[in-house]
Amino acid sequence: MGPNPPPGLRPGVPLQEFTTWRVGGPAEWFAEPADGDQLVALARWARERDLPLRVIGAGSNLLIADGGLPGLTLCVRRLQGSRVDGESGVVEAEAGEPIPTLARKVARAGLHGLEWAVGIPGTVGGAAVMNAGAQGGCTAEWLDSVLVLDPSGSGEPHRIRAANLDFDYRHSRLQHEPLLVLSARFLLEPGHEPAAVTARTSANLHSRTSTQPYQQPSCGSVFRNPEPEKAGRLVESLGLKGTRIGGAEVSPLHANFIVNTGDATAADIDALINLVRQRVRESTGIDLHPEVKRLGFPPDGD
Numbered sequence: 001m002g003p004n005p006p007p008g009l010r011p012g013v014p015l016q017e018f019t020t021w022r023v024g025g026p027a028e029w030f031a032e033p034a035d036g037d038q039l040v041a042l043a044r045w046a047r048e049r050d051l052p053l054r055v056i057g058a059g060s061n062l063l064i065a066d067g068g069l070p071g072l073t074l075c076v077r078r079l080q081g082s083r084v085d086g087e088s089g090v091v092e093a094e095a096g097e098p099i100p101t102l103a104r105k106v107a108r109a110g111l112h113g114l115e116w117a118v119g120i121p122g123t124v125g126g127a128a129v130m131n132a133g134a135q136g137g138c139t140a141e142w143l144d145s146v147l148v149l150d151p152s153g154s155g156e157p158h159r160i161r162a163a164n165l166d167f168d169y170r171h172s173r174l175q176h177e178p179l180l181v182l183s184a185r186f187l188l189e190p191g192h193e194p195a196a197v198t199a200r201t202s203a204n205l206h207s208r209t210s211t212q213p214y215q216q217p218s219c220g221s222v223f224r225n226p227e228p229e230k231a232g233r234l235v236e237s238l239g240l241k242g243t244r245i246g247g248a249e250v251s252p253l254h255a256n257f258i259v260n261t262g263d264a265t266a267a268d269i270d271a272l273i274n275l276v277r278q279r280v281r282e283s284t285g286i287d288l289h290p291e292v293k294r295l296g297f298p299p300d301g302d
């Protein structure tokens with residue numbers, strides 16, 4: 001066990017700054033590694049102390065409890081960068097690269113595949129874990145493989161092919177395994193006109209920002225769609241738009257969004273999620289399942 005804590009390690013850091021809902025209590029320990037070596041050293045530090053370890057990206061799919069999180073929380077948003085090969089369509093991106101940045105960059109290189117990703121305010125790592133998708137596209141369709149680190153293992157990263165990630169609607173096996181995604185490789189379609197791909201990408205962003213509450217803190221869609229139904233349509237049909245608990249509100253613009261109107265706590269948001277779920281269950285018999293990841297709450301079988 002090394003005598004010195006790894007660089008950048010901080011105790012008691014409030015996590016609200018690191019989530020798009022702007023809620024969440026303190027991480028017992030927190031760091032934003034600047035490179036892969038720092039990440040490995042921090043993961044080792046946590047393992048040597050038997051501390052729980054969690055990685056977050058842009059925090060755009062997280063509800064973190066007001067009581068905070070035990071152990072070490074690593075935010076990888078500083079691990080940015082990507083290499084785009086316009087000839088072959090092979091794209092390598094660091095885990096913390098914002099997925100909208102990547103979508104713009106590959107469009108400029110004339111690569112088709114990520115036009116749908118421009119409005120998703122997450123990272124490349126988070127997109128792989130969540131199988132993020134929108135407007136008919138999703139991560140699983142274009143991902144070749146991920147480079148991961150097993151923090152309980154040797155410290156050597158290994159590559160997992162997309163075919164072995166058990167991808168499904170907003171699901172991958174990475175949600176159940178304690179693996180840290182370091183980078184992702186996409187295989188996109190080369191040979192397209194950059195102006196046309198860029199125009200499609202911009203049109204996708206425009207159609208989202210005009211139908212969803214992008215100006216207020218949120219986590220995007222709260223519930224998975226109970227196919228063939230749409231969660232938003234069910235919530236709206238029950239007249240729940242505008243329902244509030246504390247500072248949390250079912251968005252008047254899009255019923256599957258819960259927004260923080262300014263002073264919401266994680267408990268407010270959690271209570272509103274439960275209220276909506278209960279009303280939908282009572283009226284339709286359908287049990288909605290949250291798409292957002294709830295961290296620091298007691299397990300409830302989702």
Ligand SMILES: Cc1cc2nc3c(=O)[nH]c(=O)nc-3n(C[C@H](O)[C@H](O)[C@H](O)COP(=O)(O)OP(=O)(O)OC[C@H]3O[C@@H](n4cnc5c(N)ncnc54)[C@H](O)[C@@H]3O)c2cc1C
Nearest residue numbers: 057058059060061122123125126127132133134181219220
């Ligand atoms: C306005 C808005 C619109 C949205 N629209 C969409 C949409 O259209 N489609 C959609 O799919 N989602 C949408 N989302 C949700 C969210 O952006 C996606 O789920 C996104 O992929 C999450 O990425 P993230 O980096 O924020 O991950 P986080 O929220 O930080 O983490 C999500 C999960 O991934 C894990 N994780 C993150 N990074 C790593 C890593 N490097 N290694 C291991 N585990 C990791 C975390 O532990 C957590 O379990 C939206 C959110 C907002 C706020």
